[in-house]
Amino acid sequence: MIQTIRDIFRVIRHPGDLFSISAADPYKSLKIRVVLLDAILSLLPLVIVVTISYFWFQSILKEDYRSQIKWQIENTKQSLDFFIEERVSGLRFIASTFTYEQLSDRKTLANVFLKFKREVSGLVDLGVIDSNGIQQAYVGPYKLEGKDYSNHDWFDEVTVRNVYVSDVFMGYRKLPHFAIAVKRELPEQGTFWILRATIDVETLSKFASAMNLGAEDDAFLINKEGVIQTPSQFHGNVLGKLTFPLPGSQQGVTVHEITESPHHECTICGYAELKNSPWILVAMIQSAPYLKIPRIFKNELLFIIIISTIIGIIVVTRIANTLVNRIQEAEKEREDAIAQSEHASKLASVGRLASGVAHEINNPLAIINEKAGLIKDILEVSEDPSKNREKFLGLINSIFDSVSRCRTITHRLLGFSRRMDTAHELFDMNDAIREVLGFLEKEIMFRNIRLELVLAEDLPRLMSDKGQIQQVLLNIFNNALDALLEGKEGAITITTDSKDQKIRVSVSDNGHGIPKDKLKKIFEPFYSTKEKGKGTGLGLFISYGIIKKLGGNILVESEATKGTKFTIEIPTTSTSQ
Amino acid sequence: MTRTKVLLVDDEVEFASALAERLQMRNYEVRTASNGLEAMALFHEMPPDVVLLDLKIPGMDGLEILSNIKKFDPSIEVLMLTGHGDVASVQKGMQSGALEYMMKPIDIDELTSKIDRARRKRERG
Numbered sequence: 126m127i128q129t130i131r132d133i134f135r136v137i138r139h140p141g142d143l144f145s146i147s148a149a150d151p152y153k154s155l156k157i158r159v160v161l162l163d164a165i166l167s168l169l170p171l172v173i174v175v176t177i178s179y180f181w182f183q184s185i186l187k188e189d190y191r192s193q194i195k196w197q198i199e200n201t202k203q204s205l206d207f208f209i210e211e212r213v214s215g216l217r218f219i220a221s222t223f224t225y226e227q228l229s230d231r232k233t234l235a236n237v238f239l240k241f242k243r244e245v246s247g248l249v250d251l252g253v254i255d256s257n258g259i260q261q262a263y264v265g266p267y268k269l270e271g272k273d274y275s276n277h278d279w280f281d282e283v284t285v286r287n288v289y290v291s292d293v294f295m296g297y298r299k300l301p302h303f304a305i306a307v308k309r310e311l312p313e314q315g316t317f318w319i320l321r322a323t324i325d326v327e328t329l330s331k332f333a334s335a336m337n338l339g340a341e342d343d344a345f346l347i348n349k350e351g352v353i354q355t356p357s358q359f360h361g362n363v364l365g366k367l368t369f370p371l372p373g374s375q376q377g378v379t380v381h382e383i384t385e386s387p388h389h390e391c392t393i394c395g396y397a398e399l400k401n402s403p404w405i406l407v408a409m410i411q412s413a414p415y416l417k418i419p420r421i422f423k424n425e426l427l428f429i430i431i432i433s434t435i436i437g438i439i440v441v442t443r444i445a446n447t448l449v450n451r452i453q454e455a456e457k458e459r460e461d462a463i464a465q466s467e468h469a470s471k472l473a474s475v476g477r478l479a480s481g482v483a484h485e486i487n488n489p490l491a492i493i494n495e496k497a498g499l500i501k502d503i504l505e506v507s508e509d510p511s512k513n514r515e516k517f518l519g520l521i522n523s524i525f526d527s528v529s530r531c532r533t534i535t536h537r538l539l540g541f542s543r544r545m546d547t548a549h550e551l552f553d554m555n556d557a558i559r560e561v562l563g564f565l566e567k568e569i570m571f572r573n574i575r576l577e578l579v580l581a582e583d584l585p586r587l588m589s590d591k592g593q594i595q596q597v598l599l600n601i602f603n604n605a606l607d608a609l610l611e612g613k614e615g616a617i618t619i620t621t622d623s624k625d626q627k628i629r630v631s632v633s634d635n636g637h638g639i640p641k642d643k644l645k646k647i648f649e650p651f652y653s654t655k656e657k658g659k660g661t662g663l664g665l666f667i668s669y670g671i672i673k674k675l676g677g678n679i680l681v682e683s684e685a686t687k688g689t690k691f692t693i694e695i696p697t698t699s700t701s702q
Numbered sequence: 703m704t705r706t707k708v709l710l711v712d713d714e715v716e717f718a719s720a721l722a723e724r725l726q727m728r729n730y731e732v733r734t735a736s737n738g739l740e741a742m743a744l745f746h747e748m749p750p751d752v753v754l755l756d757l758k759i760p761g762m763d764g765l766e767i768l769s770n771i772k773k774f775d776p777s778i779e780v781l782m783l784t785g786h787g788d789v790a791s792v793q794k795g796m797q798s799g800a801l802e803y804m805m806k807p808i809d810i811d812e813l814t815s816k817i818d819r820a821r822r823k824r825e826r827g
Contacts, residue, residue, distance in 0.1 A: 483785070484758070484785045487785035487805070487806045487807065488714055488717070488785045490806065490807045491717050491806035491807040491808065492714060492716045492717045492720065493807070494806075494807035495717055495720035496716070496720050498724055498810050499720050502727050503727075506727065520720070523716055523720075527716070567758075571758050571763075
C-alpha cells in the first residue's frame with residue numbers, strides 16, 4: 126500500500142510516468158487510476174461543500190458586521206442631532222424669555238451665560254447682535270463687543286432661516302469652534318435681534334469617539350464640502366480636506382466598502398447626514414473583525430480537509446489494492462482455465478479427426494482383408510495354385526493400391542500433426558486449403574454437399590504459421606459442415622484473393638445461420654450454438670486468438686436461416702508475437 | 703435348403719467384388735450394388751434373404767435404403783457394415799429394423815455365421 130501511495134505521488138509529480146508504469150505493469154497503472162479517480166470522486170464534494178460554506182459564512186458575518194456598524198452610526202447620529210437640538214432649544218428659550226434690553230445688559234448676559242454653561246457643556250461665549258449686525262453685548266474669553274457681523278455670511282443666513290449652525294472654524298485661540306445663532310423677531314417694532322453662542326468642538330468629537338470602535342478605526346464629522354470638522358486619527362486634521370470623495374448623500378445611514386483606501390486593503394465606510402447641522406458623520410472601519418473570524422474557521426476547515434483527505438486516500442488505496450488484486454487473481458484463474466480448455470479443445474478436435482481418419486483407413490483395410498481372404502480361400506480349395514496366378518497378381522495389386530491409399534492418409538495426418546508445432550514457413554494458401562479439405566472430402570461426398578472453390582490463381586505465397594492456419598481452416602470448414610441443414614442441398618463456397626499484402630479466405634455456407642443476438646458472442650470462450658456435447662465452445666475462440674496472434678483478422682457475416690460467411694485476413698508476412 | 707440369397711450394397715467396388723467372390727465360394731448366392739438406385743433395381747429383380755448394407759454410400763443414404771427395404775418386405779433381414787464409429791447412425795439403423803451391425807474390416811466366418819442366423823430367423827418368420 127505504501128508502495129502504491131509512493132507511486133501515486135510519483136505520477137502526480139511526473140504525469141508522464143503513468144504511461145511508463147502502464148507499459149511495465151498494467152495492474153499497477155489500474156491501481157493508480159482507481160485510486161486517483163476514487164480520491165477525486167470522494168474529495169471533490171468535500172472541497173466544494175467546504176468552499177461554499179466558507180464563503181457563505183464570511184458573507185453572513187460581513188452582513189452582520191455591517192448592520193452592527195450601521196446601527197452604531199445611527200445611534201451616534203441621533204446623539205449628535207440631540208446635542209445640537211438641545212443647544213438650539215436652549216438659545217431659543219433664552220431669547221424668548223429675556224428681552225433684548227435685558228440681555229444687552231452685560232451683567233444679566235453674564236448671569237445667563239453662567240447658568241447656561243452649567244446646563245450645557247462646551248459653551249465658550251454668548252453674544253447679542255442687533256438687526257444691523259453689531260454685537261451689542263458679549264460674554265466670553267475675547268473682547269468682541271461692538272464687532273460688526275453684517276458682512277458675514279452667517280448673518281444673512283440667520284436672518285432668512287431663523288436658526289443657523291455654522292461650520293467649524295478656528296477661533297482666536299486657534300481652537301476649533303462652531304457657532305449657533307437664533308433670531309428673535311420683534312414684530313411690534315418691525316425689527317429683530319440675534320443670540321449667538323460659540324461651542325467647543327471637543328464636545329462634538331466626544332460623541333464620535335464614544336462609538337465602540339477599534340484602534341484602527343476612525344469616526345469624525347465633515348461638512349458638505351468634505352472639510353473635516355472634528356479631529357480624525359488617520360484622515361487629516363480639522364479643517365483639512367477629506368482625501369477621498371464620499372458618494373452622494375442619501376437619507377439615513379449608508380455603509381459601503383472602499384477597496385482602494387490609502388491605508389488598508391479593505392475599509393468599510395459608513396456615513397450619515399445630521400439633521401439640523403451642515404455635517405456628515407463618517408466612520409471608517411479598518412479592523413473588520415469578520416476577516417479574522419473566518420481565519421480561525423479557515424484553519425479548522427483546512428485541518429478537517431487534510432484529515433479527510435488522508436483518511437480518504439488510505440481507504441481508497443486499500444479498496445483499490447483489494448479490488449485490483451481480486452481482478453488479478455480472477456484474470457489468472459481465467460487464463461489458467463482457458464489454457465486448460467484450449468488443451469481440451471485440441472483433444473476434442475483430435476478426436477473428431479481420429480473418427481474421420483478411422484473411416485478413411487478402415488475402408489482400404491476392409492479391401493485388403495477381403496482380397497487376402499480370397500487368396501487364402503482359393504489356396505485352400507485349389508490343388509494347383511499356379512492356375513490362379515493371374516488372379517492372384519490382380520488381387521495382390523489391389524492390396525498394394527489399398528496400402529498406398531492408407532499411406533496417403535497417414536502421411537497427410539503426420540504432415541498435419543508435425544506442422545502443429547513448427548513456426549513460420551513459406552507456403553501457398555490454396556494448397557493449405559486443399560490439404561485440409563482432404564480430411565473432409567468423404568464427408569462432403571457422402572452428404573452430397575456442393576463444394577465450390579473459387580481460388581485465385583496468382584495468389585502470393587505467404588510466410589506464416591501454416592499448421593495454425595490449417596487448424597483455423599479446419600475449424601471453420603467443420604463449422605460450415607455442421608451448420609448445413611438436413612433436407613436441403615448444402616453448398617459451401619471457399620474463395621481466396623489477395624489485396625494490400627494480405628491474403629483473404631472466405632468460407633460461406635447456406636446453413637442455418639447465426640441470429641444477430643448470438644453473433645457477437647461466437648468468439649467468446651465456451652459459447653456454442655451446437656447441441657450439447659457436440660461442441661466445446663472453444664473452436665472460434667481459439668481460432669480468433671491464433672489469427673490475431675498472426676497479425677490477421679477474422680470477420681463474420683451471417684443471416685439467420687440464410688447462411689454464414691467467415692472471412693480471415695492474414696498478412697503475407699506475419700510476425701508471430 | 704436353397705442357397706441363401708445375399709445382396710451386398712457398398713460403394714467400394716473392390717471390397718464388394720472380393721467379398722462377393724468369397725461368399726460365393728462358401729455357397730451363397732451374392733449380388734452387388736454400388737449405390738442405392740442399383741440396389742433397389744436388383745432388389746425388385748431378385749428379392750434377397752439377407753442384405754449387407756454399408757451405411758455411408760453416396761447418393762441414397764444407407765438408412766434410406768434400409769427403410770425402403772423394410773417397406774418392401776419387413777421380413778428381409780439387414781446387416782449393417784460400417785467403417786466408421788458413427789454411433790448415431792448405427793442406433794438409427796437398429797431402430798429402423800436392422801438386425802445387427804459389423805465394423806469393417808470384417809471376419810469372414812463371423813459374417814457367414816451372422817448371415818446364417820439371419821436366414822434362420824427369416825425362415826422361422
